[in-house]
Amino acid sequence: MPIYEYRCSQCNQVSTIFVRNPKTELVPTCEHCSSTRMKRLISRLSRVKNDQQVMDALGMPGPAGSIEDPRQIGRWVEQRFEDYGMDLPEETREMIDAARDGELPDPVNDL
Ligand SMILES: [Zn+2]
Known part of the structure; x- marks a missing residue:
């Protein structure tokens, strides 16, 4: 529809x-x-569609906000970097580790 x-x-x-x-x-x-x-x-809906297409292309399981378990995000990010043969950036690694410890990323605390 x-x-x-x-x-x-x-x-x-x-x-x-x-x-x-x-x-x-x-x-x-x-x-x-x-x-x-x-x-x-027209513009707004077509932009949303493009974002969705990008996510589909990347195999993103859905909008980031719908992932309730932060460990799932970390696993997914790791897998993506692995698929593309890239090294995980240090700050991304730290963010994932923090998420696994049950902390939500909060860059303000680092300043
Ligand atoms: Zn009106």
């Missing part, structure tokens, strides 16, 4: 419109003021 975003010319709010049937002509209506003076937004 295509999802489009529109910006209202009247109240300047963005509405997300689900297009259930692309064959019928869509009259987007503002969620906020019910105006039909809507301008289609």
Whole structure:
């Protein structure tokens, strides 16, 4: 189901419109003021799609925020560097080790 975003010319709010049937002509209506003076937004959604494609290409298991166990992130990062034959940078290694000890990375503490 295509999802489009529109910006209202009247109240300047963005509405997300689900297009259930692309064959019928869509009259987007503002969620906020019910105006039909809507301008289609393209850039933002296409950028999100590109980010998703990058993650898919890298084999990322999902958005970083959805990984609850920090050790899983460390394992994944290690595996990526291994796959590309690269050495793990020292600060990344320290971050992973800290995450395994149950600490969340907090660069402010290092200053
Ligand atoms: Zn509006």
